[in-house]
Amino acid sequence: MANDSYLNVLGVWKSFDGHPVLRGIDLEVPAHSATVLIGASGSGKSTLLRCVNGLEAVDAGSVTIDGELEVTDFNTDLDAVRRRVGIVFQSYNLFPHMKVLDNITLGPVKVLKRNVRQARDQAMELLKRFGLDSKAQDYPDRLSGGQAQRVAIVRALAMEPEIMLFDEITSALDPMLVGEVLDSVRELRDSGMTIVMATHEMNFAREVADTVCFLNNGIVWEQGAPEELFGNPKQAETRNFLSRVR
Amino acid sequence: MVFKDPMRQEQSRKKARRDALIGMASLITFVIVCVVLVTNSSGWSTFQETFFNGDQFVESFPTLLQAFWLNVRIFLIAEPIILILGLLVALARTLRAPVFLPLRMIATLYVDVFRGVPTILVIFLLGFGMPALQLQGVPSDAIFWGTAALVLSYGAYVAEVFRAGIGSVHPSQTMAARSLGLSSFQTNRYVVLPQAIRNVMPPLLNDFISLQKDTALVAVLGPIEVLRRAQIDTSSNFNYTPYVGAALIFIALTIPMTRFADWVQRRTAKKRRAGGVA
Ligand SMILES: Nc1ncnc2c1ncn2[C@@H]1O[C@H](COP(=O)(O)OP(=O)(O)OP(=O)(O)O)[C@@H](O)[C@H]1O
Ligand SMILES: [Mg+2]
16 A cells, blocks of 8 residues: 555445445545545445544544544544544534634634634634635624635634545535635645545536546445546446536 | 615605504503493402502512512522533533443433422422431521522523523534534533523523522522512501512513513524524
């Protein structure tokens, strides 16, 4: 196995109520690369991402971060994992009782024990980078979906993660607002962040992905560079799926 | 830009004025008819003499107010303790780690017992029972045990209110907080509880209005609070005006509180609607 890969998923199985969702997933994500997960609804993309940051416990197999941190080991402190792994969800899940700025500084102040001043400065810098600095003092209910999702991205970034997981972050958005959120992801990717992203945006996948993985029935059915997978899919299931989403 | 047709505005102002006038006229007529009917009925003078006796009222009201101060003190002491107890019990019931099993069981048992037993029974039990033990170091003060009984009884209700509040915060909020590396304690403290408490403010205030009234239950143990005072005054003069006086005192306190609770309810509902998806 390649040791230069940042995230290693090996033979991961996961079932809910006796219904298998992941059936032996293998995945290697090199540092500073973007991996895009595609697949039909229910194929296990969200579940896989949630296993990577320990929100779900696996039934079998292992998830290793940076060749050293075993997410799947019972003795691992999952809070330590989550400090290094950022995740953004389809429903932004901002904290509605906190201003945008406080949403962002909560993690750095309480978890990383930064002082408030420093955390705020850093948050403002991030907000500026994503064109959101004018929203710092607003409550989440004043934001558009696109702005809310970008704040959620900033909130995850404020923890200075080494890898970012995105779970269909544009699916709840008005089509008009998808672009601004994808721009943020593109920006991150260009800055060298390691990214794993589940999405239904095939054009975006083709553009930013280093590797595209097609999940089918809880298995990585086919993977490859985007030109290859989209241009010349080898498996019938992949062709079938692609013909349905296009 | 806002555009309003001046004609329509004038018409709607006129209509509002007319509606207000009609309402007022209707109300005045109604009150006059009631007053005439009631005061002309045969039993009115005895009724008035028994419940609304002016001399009796003037005589008893100051002593009633004085006695009511004890109700206020019981309330002010009980309320914060109830809040803390209720919150702790509700939190104990959310603990999932196996070491906390005894704690969780005690909390559940406590709520089951004290929600099931009438408050007045708890007051009898503690207020008469505990002093009867005559144990060293156990206070025999009726006010102490009466207040303790209210705390235990209302603590169980409030614990359930808080538990419902915690349940009303969507699990995705917890998921988001844990994803940021916050511990389970921090997630409760900074994310779940603030939203839970905001969501249950209206029922919580209702419980407090109820507690304000139930301070009168302590009367059964003997302390001279407002109800006991009214009872004494009533029996010495064979006139029921002091009871009406005591009722007025309670109303004077609960009506503003009810209005406040309504206002909080509306505000909470608005906030929740607005904050829906975020
Ligand atoms: N916590 C859970 N409890 C029970 N079943 C679950 C749970 N989470 C996911 N599932 C089930 O697992 C299956 C895979 O879900 P998952 O969300 O991983 O799919 P997905 O590929 O992300 O789909 P989508 O494109 O709709 O988001 C679904 O059938 C879902 O109902
Ligand atoms: Mg999903």
